[in-house]
Amino acid sequence: MNILSLIRIAIRALMRNKKRAGLTMLGIIIGIASVIAMVSLGQSSTLSVREQLSGMGSNMIMIMPARQMRGGVNMGSASAQSLDMRDLNALEQNTRYVANVSPLVNSSAQLVFGSNNHPGSIQGVAPSYLNIRMYKLESGIMFTDEDVKKYNKVCVIGKTVVENLFKNGENPIGQVVRFGSIPMKVIGVLEAKGQNQMGQDQDDVVLVPYTTVQKRFMAINHFNMLFASATSEEESEYAATEITYILRSNHKIAPGAEDDFEIRTQEELLTTMSSVTQLLTVLLAAIASISLIVGGIGIMNIMYVTVTERTKEIGLRMAIGAQNRDIMLQFLSESVILSLIGGLIGIILGLILSYLLSYVLKWPFVVSQTAILVSFLVCAATGIFFGWYPAKKAANMDPIAALRYE
């Protein structure tokens, strides 16, 4: 008996009991739909996390001094002074995978404008910092390398700072703000960026030439951190390796000794964040697959009923020459078709469901081809696995007894 006629016979047999077939399928439909919906929801949450993170600059690389131990006391990384101008120059000149480098020198001061004041976190950076962190200017201009060279007292401020200092709606550009006792001229305002993944306000920021912070505010020569961006997201690993190599030779670190700095790529952060949502996805899928198993048991149950009901037919088919294999295939194909049709409907339903959910949650809608393919295979496997025993029972019947069965 060829496959085509097997399928035809199976479909006809199922059509004889439409309601029963439909109800049996429902188990599979619900199982597959929930697996698909859960997996694609999990994936869209991963994607939405990824999108938010890459908004911070997905090829960003952070370089900070390593924690230092002095006499067994962990001094943290803030006390370290290992990054300086020489490192910055080396990274600017001798690299292939590093697109931009900017130092970061932190300071804080009370910002005052007129009768308003605001505690400001001041970041001394290079002009390229804008590109690295993917900040955009809303108005005004960014300070230049010239400003850096001359320790100019200019700044670019974020939205939160604007709101707190210019409460009467004055145009901040051209205004002079006092940082403690130092007057600074506002030359640009950053576009709003909102909170980052960790809940920090990315708009509460004051960008100042790093030399200004170093010389006028702090009187230091080192940097707190270096920010770099790789030439592309894929190459951030190479960039990190390159930076490590340059900094080690700059700092004259002997082979085998530990780095006195730490490099963190955005990719690593991404991986950490994704692993949480991935775990969630697996968990949800595992729960959903339980309903698939229940659906499979439903198929098994109904196939047993069908086999018993059609004992006489089995006897007849055997009497006129059907071999055990033919009978087995006949019932197996019924259960496989049942579960495949159920699976197909389930996949469609699951996609609709996940589309609606991602629409409501404003997450990106992801169609997981893998999930679809896997659930299709799982369906076929379910049909075979749960149809096997009933079909075996049918195939092993004694034709004489089966023919006499009432």
Place this chain on the structure above:
Amino acid sequence: MDNEILKITNLKRIFRVGNEDVHALNGVTFSIERGEFVSIMGTSGSGKSTLLNILGCLDRPSAGEYCIDGVAVSTLSKKELSTLRNRKIGFVFQNYNLLARTTAIENVELPLMYNSQVSSKERRERAIEALVAVGLENRLMHMPNQMSGGQQQRVAIARALVNDPVILLADEATGNLDTRTSYEIMSLFQDLHDKGKTIAFVTHEPDIAVFTTRTIKLRDGNIIEDVPVEMQSAALALQNYKEFKI
């Protein structure tokens, strides 16, 4: 030798029921030649069903030899038995055993479905041919529940004929039918016999056995009588029956 379709020698079939052996067949020997129309008679428990099961290759003897069309059955595997049934034997049952909600033509096609050498086109042609042979050319697309008992039995006979078997095995084929329809079916069997078909007909009704050419009587697993019969015409009986009734 060439004319011997079926030959059984000292055939025994022993069932084990609990701790006791039941001898359903107790050393039966006979042969059926090509073109014979044999009725096998006996009361229930005489062993005729067991004999029919063995003749139909559904069961295997406990001892003794069974040859059908030159093939020794006792040496065959289960799979080979299936193929043998498919190619050489046509079954007609008391309760027709047609597949419900399946057209006459598809019911008749069924044995050929299990024969990979027959194409779907040939299958259909042969099914139509068989249905025409039993006089159902106007009922090709009817379902069993749209047909009378006699018509259903004709479909079953067509199904038994479609694989061109060496022997037709009928098990109480008129048992569910009224007298008139029984005569019609017997008349059909006689037509087939005239065309050269070999038929073994199991029945317990003596007035059905008169339409055959030979009667084998069984009792308690033994043959007690094996005699040729003066075959009466079922067509004539049918005609008489009609006149008598009207």
